[in-house]
Amino acid sequence: ILTFLTGHDTTASAICWTLYNLARHPHYQEKCRQEVMELMQGRDGHEIQWEDLSSLPFTTMCIKESLRLHSPVQAVTRKYTQDVALPGDLTVPQGVICLVSLYGTHHNPEVWTNPHEFDPLRFEPTSAQSRSSHDFIPFSSGPRNCIGQKFAMAELRVVVALTLLRFRLTPGVDPEAGSGSGKVRRLPQLVLRAEGGLWLQLEALNESSLGEPENK
Numbered sequence: 001i002l003t004f005l006t007g008h009d010t011t012a013s014a015i016c017w018t019l020y021n022l023a024r025h026p027h028y029q030e031k032c033r034q035e036v037m038e039l040m041q042g043r044d045g046h047e048i049q050w051e052d053l054s055s056l057p058f059t060t061m062c063i064k065e066s067l068r069l070h071s072p073v074q075a076v077t078r079k080y081t082q083d084v085a086l087p088g089d090l091t092v093p094q095g096v097i098c099l100v101s102l103y104g105t106h107h108n109p110e111v112w113t114n115p116h117e118f119d120p121l122r123f124e125p126t127s128a129q130s131r132s133s134h135d136f137i138p139f140s141s142g143p144r145n146c147i148g149q150k151f152a153m154a155e156l157r158v159v160v161a162l163t164l165l166r167f168r169l170t171p172g173v174d175p176e177a178g179s180g181s182g183k184v185r186r187l188p189q190l191v192l193r194a195e196g197g198l199w200l201q202l203e204a205l206n207e208s209s210l211g212e213p214e215n216k
């Protein structure tokens with residue numbers, strides 16, 4: 001049950017925020033769509049195979065940037081099993097429980113320039129190499145990290161790729177509240193949600209004409 005709950009809500013949040021970020025950045029959305037279309041060109045159906053996932057590098061960069069900017073899990077806790085010395089003559093004593101902020105890690109201005117901006121180019125292989133392995137930890141790290149992260153990344157790539165193939169996304173409006181969305185509510189929910197929901201407008205694409213809207 002735990003695996004079902006932790007795996008479902010987090011992945012749903014990651015999918016929503018990725019689509020939302022792509023809706024707000026149409027040029028990145030189009031670049032992802034072109035990548036997916038190239039991959040699917042000449043195929044009969046729209047099925048993505050396991051081997052295809054490595055052929056979506058830019059889409060993967062956008063998903064990772066979304067996981068950084070809007071991490072579904074905002075913090076994890078760890079209990080210290082031994083004293084740990086910190087810089088400045090400080091010690092965290094054994095037995096203490098610490099909250100590790102994934103949000104703080106992913107928005108640290110010393111690591112991420114303009115941390116509140118959506119910029120998938122941060123995840124270009126050359127830029128990623130110059131960072132520490134612990135600067136980006138949406139699935140946490142260490143022996144109790146997420147057991148579902150490979151599955152989640154695969155699911156994200158498939159859902160994002162197939163959605164972009166069929167629809168053009170633009171930011172939407174809550175028809176009842178009548179206002180825009182995107183305000184981040186961090187608590188009391190376990191998983192990151194937006195106050196008032198995330199609203200997107202989906203325009204069906206004519207699949208045969210590479211990205212042309214069906215009804216203009």
Ligand code: HEM
Binds near residue numbers: 010072141
């Ligand atoms: C984008 C999607 C996901 C995110 C961001 C995410 C994030 C996380 C994080 C941060 C943790 C560590 C919690 C901690 O250290 O206290 C974790 C643990 C876990 N995740 Fe995920 N997760 C995702 C998807 C999934 C999926 C798809 C599954 C199952 C198929 C899953 C199953 C688990 C389980 C069972 C744990 C507990 C591992 C343990 O305690 O040893 N997660 N996840």
